[in-house]
Amino acid sequence: MKYILFIIFIGITIPALNAQVEVQPVQENRKTKGEREQAVSNTNNSSEKDKTGKRKDYDINLYKIITHERDTMVFDTTLTIKKDYKYNYLRKDEFELLPFSNLGQTYNSLAYSFDRPSAFPGIGMRAKHFNYDEVEDVNYFNVPTPTTELFFKTAMEQGQLLDAFITMNTSKRMNFSIGYKGMRSLGKYQNILSSTGNFKLTANYRTKNDRYTLRGHFYSQDVLNNENGGLTDLAVIDFETGVDEFTDRSRLSVQYQDAQNILVGKRYYLEHDYKIVKQKDSLRDNNLRVGHTFNYETKYYIFDQTRENAQFGESYVATALRDRSQLRKLFNEGSLSYRTKTFGDVKFKANHTKYEYFFDKILYQADGTVIPNKLEGDVISVGGEWQHTIEGIQLKADLLANVSGELGGNYFNGSAKYKLNDDIDVAASIVINSKAPSFNLLVNQSDYISYNWRNDFKNERTQSINFSLKSKKWFDADVSFTSLDNYTYFSGLTPDAQITPQQTPDAITYLKVKIGKEFRYGKFALNNTVMYQKVTQSGDIFNVPELVTRNTLYFTDKWFKKALFIQTGVTFNYFTEYFGNGYSPLLGEFYSQNQQKIGGFPRFDVFINAKVRRTRIYFKLEHLNSSFTGYNFFSAPNYPYRDFIIRFGVVWNFFS
Template identity: 50%
Template sequence: MPQLNIDMTKHLIIIFFLMISFQSFSQFEVQKGSKSASTSNSNTTLRTNEAKSKSNNGKKEKPPIEDYKIISIENDTTYVDTTLTINKDYKFNYLRKDNFELLPFSNVGQPYTNLAWNFDEIDLLPDIGATTKHYGVYNVEDIYYYNVPTPLTELFFKTTFEQGQNVDAFFTSNISPRLNFSIAYRGLRSLGKYQNILASQGAFRFGVSYQSKNDRYYLRTHFVSQDINNQENGGLTPKANTLYQNKDDEFSDRSLLEVNFEDAENELFLKRFYLDHYYKVVKGNDSTQNNQIRIGHTLNFTDKEFWYKQTDPFLGYGDSYQNSELSDEVEYQRVSNLLYAQYRNNLLGDFTFQVKHSNYNYGYQRKLILDSGVIPNRIKGDVFSVGGRYQKQIGGFKLSGDVMVNLSDEFSGNYLKANASYKLDEENKVDASLVVNSSAPNFNYLLFQSDYENYNWSNNFDNIQKQDLSVNLNSKKIANISASLTQINNFTYFGLKDNPNPEVDEDTGVSSAKLVTPLQYDGNIGYLKLKADKEFCYSSFAFNSTIMYQNVFSGEEVFKVPDFVTRNSLYYEDFWFDKALYLQTGITYNYFTSFYANGYDPVLAESYVQNSTELEGFHRFDFFFNAKVDQARIFFKLENFTTILLGNNHYSAPSQPYRDFSIRFGIVWDFFL
């Protein structure tokens, strides 16, 4: 672990000096551009921004915040938001997303228990698996591109649990009005309160966007390198679970509770190079782009590696081929090239035809020859796909569709994604979407090898068939309401099977009676989710409430979620000290009903379905004190503070304790030069 921290420090130092260098360079470019503004047409944007930023006394003023644009992969454009709202408090976490539907484990950077599920993501090919390690992964849609009038820096910092920190440093600048780059690094280290659950992560991101001078060629590209490392302890032993449930005062120091093992760790490596660029063969009308024709290309090269290492075998996972130094490692590479041609017509809409080739390579360095058969070492091949996209907007009505089909017998698959939205007015919008997807389960369901005898299999599962219909209403006057109805056929999951030769450790009580195995459900999953959130304001006080109802009306024996989940915040906010400080303080209450939550398996880095241990729903109270000073937002929180008096014996998953009371704070600071 020390080497990881040294590497993290090196990356942060490099980024710091790059920021200083690029800031100076960008300032020089702006000054140079302003001197030649009267003779160069290419500097029109610089002249406009400079004209806006000069006051009557000749001093430069900061450009308007709306000029600092953030562009998604779908070309949705927003701008930098430096306000302090309750939603900013909800997103001030490790994921930097609202985690209402997730229940965290005891340490930062560990897995989550899903309190709800979303099925709007689509794909045509399997992924590597190890899904519990993908919560913090930067996917293609998580990378944004920028266009800024001056260099922009954002610093994120938040305390963790014992001997660590969570930091994210981001910088972006326009080298010219048409060329932008961004660079960022996220580092995490948290020792945790329990034995052997250190989390250590690093994520480097670099992005570039470019637009040619004649407005014909556009390019967006990024590179991501990420490692997610976790020490694993297998949860509390049966005896330690009893002590934890009884709230024994002698074990308020959680490091004294015995865990199943203290010699294991797993890690996911990810590297991705992504390129999306297109050329306007026919430029079309300059103002409306009518009859425009584009040809484009998208490249996605992704390389992933997952490994699990353990010094001594653990009885609970069954027999092993090795008596010591167990080591499992799997690699996955995927290269996809998408070619597309687009025709844009003001009357008919935007039509896109696309062809895709994907090369995949998943596997191990060895074959296993067992009495029951041969476990192969690799799944690899090529898949060609064809499809199209359509988009049309008339006033406030917008219609879009995306369809793709695999032309392969090895991995058949298809998806259809359709969306219709209507903007009633500035405060009300409604949209509906349909997602139909057929794709193979992740590769770790199809092929897995391990030094543990039980974790070796080769399967030929059917495609998972998913249909998801959702409707959303966004209304400031009424509420934000969403409803989704999902049906899944051939649901594939990890479950438990009986061990024909079970053993019990007399000292710890650990049993090997049940072992994890991949399974496919032969019935249908029917899942309804209703969610609403609304904020009520009176004077300087506000009450923000989110409530979610779920019903699994078929397949509840393998698909488990709580019936109700709610979050409510009562808080005060106002300007203080002659508007020099904006204060926000209050209490947030969370609750979910009891359900049989999935267990966690570190060998696979997957959750598994279990029916023996019910996760009891429990109440959580957090007190927060947030403030905004200039462009800095400061966050201070007392997490789960009622456990100071009541104690804590709640769980995030079977044998995985929930977090005790803790005081955490941090800051998000934006710098505009």
């Protein structure tokens, strides 16, 4: 059996074998048995030579990834089940997301998190932001030799996904990286082509005496989707009954074939600080730092349609419809921080945000009123941060309040982490946030008459308490309880009515409990993740499935004199029926609805993954059961989920 599986990979692995160099073992971190077996090959070999002319071998722990919060990780070229979960378009675990049929389309949310507070609202178009990297998503690097990663995966139809990245240090104190993720996929249905691009350029620097540090990045991102509005009501029946003629999905009728939307964003970010005072001896370790952060970002969203469509109601013009909105934001923050052994790190900060959210036209309604085409202003905020470790407990607090400007808002984020023993880590946090709703909920202009509004909504308020426990011996658990006040949403709760922004005065409570545990027996393992959710509300506004589960039974082994690490198994996904949010291509948003439930369908994925040195190869049969467990699978009302498809790809890491 193993020789049959090997034949599948041999055509791909031969280039990998030629491209890799011999590796040396390195110091291991705490890993499972399967991960430890791979650690011998999770190293790199530098092309740099020492004074004798011999090649110098570098420990993988010297190849550092630094997050926005300044947490440090190392490059990991092992092949684990978690790597399989993250081998996708977003390159993160999609357990709480439900993808649409085509790669690069949006995702319906099976769960929500409120752990990233902000006192400033977003532009909106939240359905377009799943592949949009924010400031907090950007990583920086520090590596002894040039480091490259190449990611490739096949798309759904006539396309591919490629993510290429390289980073290097020009000196021990200066690093830069450049990367591009591009994707294009035609899709199986009519007019759902997707094309996205994410270009990034990062740099970080510190002086020899470590008194001055700098890091920054430039990002350019675009998400383009052809939109068809989903299947027609008749086509939904043809889809669900499994008529042979319509297993060719391009034959199913869609709402329209002449629309597309696009989100484009560019960001220039710089963060630097200087140590004014630095004192360090056996009794004290004090330093005073002054810092500055600059962020200029522009985003625009466009919806184009050749002819008006009855799905959106009447329009001002019959042809060449075009809606365009844009946000410009200029952010500057100054900070002063002081660190001592006794009180930890205390930081005071004040920032100024100049914003302009605007449209490219002025609209006059029939009654003579004008829909404003611009929201602009200045916001001044003050706040502070504190972090310290007391008796092994890592404490952090961050608070900010808008003190000037029309957009009121504030937040507090406090957390505590503690390591009980070598196996158990516990953490708790509280997040309190108040901010204005997204800009497109406040003001919108459109060629479609019903999609013009100016609202004076109250600030949305959220309070969230979160607990987590991480243990390889027992289980991983995450529990969060969130209260939502003045929740603002797009409503499709009234049948045959257009989507409208609404704000509920009633409080909504949301409980989420997620538990994960892996059981191992020899070379076999069963990885389980189960999530339970409960919402208390008036109406069907905030909707999530009650139960979501993912269970993976897999086998791992090392073949051919341990040159090939193999990982193969089957993954089962399921979530209970619920009123899943509908999708509006015109707004680039999801909306609450209570006319059609989605869910209740099983998904089986069979995978065969392999690792040769630092090359990981992935081969997957996605939704293998789609043709024999019933065609009732939908990602959103009128939007079918993916049929059975075979996809494969590879991840290469090079350490020059």
